Amino acid sequence: MTYEISAVRQDPQFKTFTAKPVAGALGxxxxxxxxxxxxxxxxxxxxxxxxxHFHVLFIHGxxxxxxQHVQIAKVFGDVQMGGTIPRLEEQPEVKKQEYTQQAGIGGDVNMHADDTFKEIPSKCSLLYGVKMxxxxxxxxxxxxxxxxxxxxEPMKAMLDGLTAVHDLADKFGLNKWGMADHEARVKISEHYPPVIHPVICVHPESGRKSIYVNEMVTTRIVGIPDEESKTxxxxxIRHLKKPEFQVRLHWPETGTLVIWDNRSAQHEVMPDFQPQYRLNHRVAIKDTVRPQAPADAIRSAA
Structure with missing residues (x-):
């Protein structure tokens, strides 16, 4: 199946707002x-x-x-709490993502969907630019x-039944020299042990299939030799990062809210702004179902 770009597809019309596509594939x-x-x-x-439908929504000005951030977030479901990112004392549903010269930007520079190292990753995220x-x-x-x-079609057929390991410790259990840190890996694995998700997932609402591996925490494909898995x-990852599947936002210095569907979109931050300061507020929404492989989705619908 060919994915239709915005120039030729029939986008829905809405009564309560206007949605204007900003890239061919999404947004x-x-x-x-x-x-x-x-x-x-x-x-x-x-x-x-x-x-x-659009995977990513931009609301400016x-x-x-x-x-108010939490109020709009709850339109999409229950707020996801927990995690390691600091939260606002006055509004604990909101994560404070602060990037300073000292703190760095960590794993956000790798393309990823949020929380795939969990059994049930988040459903969507709402990220607000406070000071960009x-x-x-x-x-x-x-x-x-x-x-x-x-x-x-042959590649789709091969991938449809495969699963992959998502392991947070493999990426973040490192010391300052980038070498494996056994103590750090054990500590991370105690909180977030490796999980297995399908390589190809079916969106629970649209029924569309997507590639569900990412360069941040997907470490290997189950059931095939390491060399084949690596290749x-x-x-x-190279295929996912092709420009024709992308939309890119240069953030206004304040006042932009981005809402994205974590089940069908991945994201990464460009690490080219430090030592400038950046502050985002983020609210994540819990999902209620694990990512489903095509065969599982068919059985669930039966």
């Missing part, structure tokens, strides 16, 4: 939606539909309080459904 600017007040039931349903650098620090999102659709993962 839309949302205009005419007042987030200073609770959304009507109709607007809430339409913004959820827009996220699934805002002045959101943390409470005037240059650099762009974020790129990719459409993993479009990437799957662009594969050859296949490298191919899939």
């Amino acid at each position: 839309a600017d949302i205009e005419g939606l007042d987030l200073s007040q609770p959304l009507s039931d109709e607007a809430a349903e339409e913004i959820r539909q827009a996220m699934v 805002l002045d959101l309080t943390p409470a 650098p005037p240059a650099g620090g762009d974020t790129i999102w990719i459409n993993t459904e479009a990437a799957y659709a662009a594969l050859s 296949l993962l490298e191919f899939l």
Whole structure:
């Protein structure tokens, strides 16, 4: 199946706001939606539909309080708590993602979907630019459904039944020289042991298939030799990162909210802004189901 770009596909029309595509594969600017007040039931349903269809939504020119940020986030489900990122004392649902010259930007420079090292990764994220650098620090999102659709049919058939290990300790259990740190790996694994997810997943709402591996925490494909696993993962990561599957945002210095579907989009930050300061507020939404392989999705629907 060929994934239709915005120039030729039929995008839905919404009654409560306007959605303007910003790239061929994914992304839309949302205009005419007042987030200073609770959304009507109709607007809430339409913004959820827009996220699934466009994968990433951009809303500019805002002045959101943390409470308003949480208010719009809850339109998409229950807020995900826990994790290691600091939270606002006055609004603990909101994570404070602060990048300083000393702190660095860590794993965000690798393309990834959030929380795939968990049994049930997050459903979506809402990221608000509080203070963004005037240059650099762009974020790129990719459409993993479009990437799957662009594969050859023999490759799709081979991948559909495979699973892969997602291991946070393998990426972050390192010392300052980039060497494996046994103590750090043990500590991370105690909180987040390796999990296995399908290589190809089916979106629970749209029914579309996507590639569900990432360069941050996917370490190997189960059931095939290490050399084949390494080669296949490298191919899939290169394929996912092709420009035709991307949308890129240079953040205004303040006031932009981005909402993305973590089940069909991956993202990474460009590490070209330090020593400039960057501050985001982020709210993640819990999912209720594990990522499903095509065969599992068929059985669930039966």
